[in-house]
Amino acid sequence: MLKHKNTLLVLAFTVAIFSCPFFLNPYWIDVINNIGLYAILALSLNFIVGYTGLFHMGHAAFFAVGAYTAAVLNTSYSIPILLLLPVSGAAAALFAYLVARPIIHLRGDYLLIVTIAIVEVVRIALVNNVFGLTGGSNGIFGISRPEFFGFSIRRPHEFFYYIWSFLAISVFLFHMLEKSRFVRALNYIKNDEVAAEGSGVDVAYYKLIAFVLGAFWAGMVGNIYASKMTLISPESFNFWESVILFVIVILGGSGSIRGVILGAFLIVGLPEIFRQFAGARMLIFGAAMVAMMVFRPQGFLPPVPRKYATHKIKPGDETL
């Protein structure tokens, strides 16, 4: 019964979202597109912050590496941007591997400080036109649009289908992962690192993999972002972007896919709706966050306990 209810909810949400292009104007479609991009980014951060419980406030750095990889390779060698999607992901993943490896043993607040430093270092490196590749504070422009079999994606509603299909696929894959030993291992680490290691989980390895996988997805979003904007500059990848992503995960419900998507709607969508209040909106936003943390510290939609098909196990079944 409950299972059907959940399926229906997901279906209703999907239908509602994918019917948006039929009755929203381009401005609002663009808002929805931004929500989609932030949702995927936050879902990738969810591996690190949500499932594993690591305080990581430098996710914009991985996003930046993906975006700049796509921009540089596309503008210098005119490689189609869509083909660079996995390359952007891989570059961000490699970068994450290199920076996370030496700091992976740090706990809570110490890790937080180092990850903040990472995003600043990346931004400043981009501003200073490192290796002469990044175009300094002006950034890189003239990035080409994605093309599917000769069909070029340009207008907001075309990007809408691109972004939200990518989101749908990501959600499906992440949902599968949630039911596997991989996310379980991350959850064990979040609950008690010593007990996880003592139960046979390679804690250092899994923490690193959480970073690498999260960065891979963030890098791919960087690619989509670059092709959507056609112009990227270091200011799009500052510390504040990392904070927004962190807040989406924590406020929405860390470790919960639906929670993170809701979080993206609240954090990115609501300020657009309340635009008429201009100056006061950030005040309201701040007050709402304080209230949230007091009254619902686990987030709006905390993860639901996983279900296991224990009824399918018969006494004589083969065991591990």
Place this chain on the structure above:
Amino acid sequence: MTLLRISNLTKKFGGLMAVSDVSFDVDQGKIVGLIGPNGAGKTTVFNLITGNYVPDQGEIFFDGQNLVGLKTHKIVSLGIARTFQTIRLFKNLSVLENVLAGCHCRMRSGIFSSMFRFPYQRREEKMALARALKELEFVGLREHMDLKSMNLSYGNQRLLEIGRALASNPKLIVLDEPAGGMNDYETQQLVGLIRKMQDRGLTVLLIEHDMNLVMRICEDIVVLEHGALIAQGNAEQITQDQRVIEAYLGIDEDEE
């Protein structure tokens, strides 16, 4: 046959000699007790065996392999599982998922096979589930499997730790004060459970303050005091050993 051989094990914390030159063997299939007054270094010995600490000197051989320098998760996969003195469960996860943690090191599927649900990944998950249910049955917690582990009673939390350890399919299980905080009835159940583990072919090494329990089930007892081994033998030998009596009851100063 010797399953675990500890030789000349030494560990210092700053100026404190926590374990000094301790050697003993644990035979395959035996229930061995490690006892001693508070601060004798028992838990330190456990932490050295399970790789939480690295010894300053000495060797630990398990099943012919030297464990010194190996990481804890590696030692678990070689076949040593442990429970903790202060209960360390995954509090926010269900009882079933706590036991599944033990299965982790016996599973192989990675991110890719999990994302796309390859047949062997599904088969492996199912086998892990079957194993976890079997261990829950074994420790008697099957009916509580959907509870969050933090909502279990204290005694049941101890049993769940044992279930989680058993799920990793160990050869040696190391129990740190398994009866701590248990009432008489629960301790009674625990004695039965430890015997059942032995019947399954497991070797058990345990730290315990409940002398009654130790004398009843341990076939071999190792006594530590101030980090050093002072006696080893069966229950009868230990109760009559002069140094053990002194360590536990103190020395009458007039006679010295």
